[in-house]
Amino acid sequence: MKILLAPDKFKGSLTARQVCDAMTEGIRLATPEARIIALPMADGGEGTAEVLTLATAGAWLPVPVLDPLGRLIEAFYGISSDQRTAFIEMSQASGLRLLQPQEYNPLQTHTFGTGQLILHALQQGVSHLILGIGGSATNDGGTGMAAALGWRFLDNQGEPLRPCGGNLTQISRILPPAQPLRLTVEVACDVTNPLIGPNGAAAIYGPQKGASAEEITILDKGLRHLAGLIYDQFGIALAEVPGAGAAGGLGAGALFFLNATLKEGVKLVMEQTHFADHLPDTDLVLTGEGKFDHQTLQGKLISGIAGQAHQAGVPVIALCGTLEAHPEAIAALGLTAAFSVLTHPQSLDEALSSAYQAVRQTTFNLIRLFYSSSERA
Structure with missing residues (x-):
């Protein structure tokens, strides 16, 4: 049997x-x-990276990164035994579990640490990334992640902005990195929320991250502004894409900054195993x-x-x-x-x-x- x-x-x-x-x-x-x-x-949520690392006889690597509020912590990600694929969960570096309830503040939190994990994986020579985006503490549209990878966000004076949810409306120009990202990315994403509006990232998931009704309005306005800039500068429409609102807009950020594909978490894990x-x-x-x-x-x-x-x-x-x-x-x-x-x-x-x-x-x-x-x- x-x-x-x-x-x-x-x-x-x-x-x-x-x-x-x-x-x-x-x-x-x-x-x-x-x-x-x-x-x-795993179903694409917490524990997925570890399961896929185990399935590929890979290694689990520690990396010093910044947490959602910019404090130095140690996060982990997996890399397959053939060194080709990295398995990263954004919650390791940018998750709500890293904060005390009194610290929840999606106006200030960011995904910079997630970008640091991706950067470390790139330095190991990987060509493929599987990214889990559940458990987010952030609402920055993935701008923090992008900043760690070399993207720059300037205000109307040409000065660099700290990428976080509360600063999105102040972005006047987006500058890509000098070198394009050489990486194929699949994102485990089971939600279908658009980026903005009554079913968007801020309205649906903002309250569990500590946002008040007034702050939800600010966050939604920031994501709307970011989507408009991306469309105006690069001709890419993200606001209504199903899944763009996942993880405080990291779904949209992955689509644009990483040229990623969003996939159902369970199907992705079943394929990889x-x-x-x-x-x-x-x-x-x-x-x-x-x-x-x-x-x-x-x-x-x-x-x-x-x-x-x-x-x-x-x-x-x-x-x-x-x-x-x-x-x-x-x-x-x-x-x-x-x-x-x-x-x-x-x-x-x-x-x-x-x-x-x-x-x-x-x-x-x-x-x-x-x-x-x-x-x-």
């Missing part, structure tokens, strides 16, 4: 790698002769994530895994901590079944601390059931 393991992390308790390890132990107890392929996965290549002669796929709810049904990892495996005729079983999906929804995804690993009432702390053993035990039980059913068939 060949079993393919393709879980996401169980947020707050287990990494995707640890979920694979727990599943493997449960399978070995149930059927020692099984052939197991462990493929830790060659998930489909492992499906031939697979008898069962085990996937999972911490919480299986309505978001799972709207394009997250389990949905992507189930869809592709179902097309190949391979049954898929999902494990999770919290199971909120109804049977009809589980069947509609193409899953054979979904199980919560929680077997009795527990506090959150207890559930998190016992997650490894719970995944191991549940995997053992379902493999015994699946294996005996297969034998009878």
